[in-house]
Amino acid sequence: MFHLRLLVEYFKQYMKTRMSYRGDFLVQFISNFFHQGLNLVFILVVFQHTPSLKGWSQAEVIFIYGYFLIPWAIFSSFLNLWSFNDRYIIKGELDRVLTRPVHSLVQVIMETMAPESLIGVLTGGIVMGVAGWHLDLDWTWYDPLLFVVFTLGGVLIYAGIFIALTSISLYTDSKSDIQPIMFNISNYGRYPTNIYHKIIQFTLTWILPFAFVGFYPASYLLDHGEWKIYALLTPVVGAAYLAFGVFCWNRGIKHYRGAGN
Template structure:
């Protein structure tokens, strides 16, 4: 772990050196990411102009969930940028280079794909949560901060586990995109209360692709939704379990990987 942290610092230094070589492009990308999240927020605001409640959840509660949803996703995106994994590491054969080095292969892939600019997603999410919290007049105890941090990190682990498993499918397929785009669309359901969906979708979002644990369930604790406290407290366990599953599938895929060939 000490070695990984040291390499992380070096990769971070090189990242900013390369990005600030083209500062306008770097700033433009940050603004683009911010505008994208604000458009999603505007969509929620417009919808709730006509539908003030969604199955007993009001507009500000939905906005709070959306803000929370952005925070772990931003942390995940910083370290697990697997969007081009198939093409870069499998089709172009860069996985062969990764496997010749002593550091764990997953850590190397994460470090090479690191995207520190995604941290602005954390800031955006916190601002949105703050806005909704003021509107809802929420009161927080001193222990809510460490609980919030724990829930965020656990949610990021869930993201990491799911997408690590999805990326590992590439070891058995030469598809350029795989099923990651479909999973990305499914994850967006986690930013809405799961009780608005039917039982099958609720089951999938809770136990199969647990994106309810990256949005509505942990946010429900901070919103004081006592009926969902049990699910909220399960978030750390779900993070450990699903990251462990993702890592196991990854290691299995690496063991089955036979190289890019000629």
């Protein structure tokens, strides 16, 4: 409850800051919306040249893409770690964080949140809804509950991987380009995994499990039973990777020696 109250207070302060520049805040929302729309256009262009993608119809691929947007939007809203190295290591702000009686990772997460990225949840929901309407999906009463569980599992997978990558900065003061590369790899999860080579399928499932943040859960919601066991493993994989990420962070903090020469 202490951390929850602290999160609410950080959120209030963030909104006060952002509302001081309402135009900029609105433009951020609009730009995020159009960026996600451009990716949807790419899928539509692909299906102008083929009726299906390895057996997946246009509506099914669009549904998977819509689902993919939701865990990504939640992750990027509350674990916005892209500028950690520059802000907290090079500029020395991590020293300030470490003097406070709250876990350092929790503080960094609360200080770098970007709630405007939650527009992706709305965009993803609309895309899924339109695609699902065309597919005439028949969900059971527990499917919405599984949708929530799958989404949280996907967020945890993102969190674990990117926290682990961010912790590398605790060992060096040089900038790293690993996170942008990992972001590009994560985009593979928004398409059916079986369209890739088997090596890539294995990588996206068991090494960098981005298939669990998009394809596997979405395929279950699309009633593709052959991927059911993978979809149900999503929260387990998420918990495992989050634990790994936090472990890497805690080890890195112990190694961190502070700012200065």
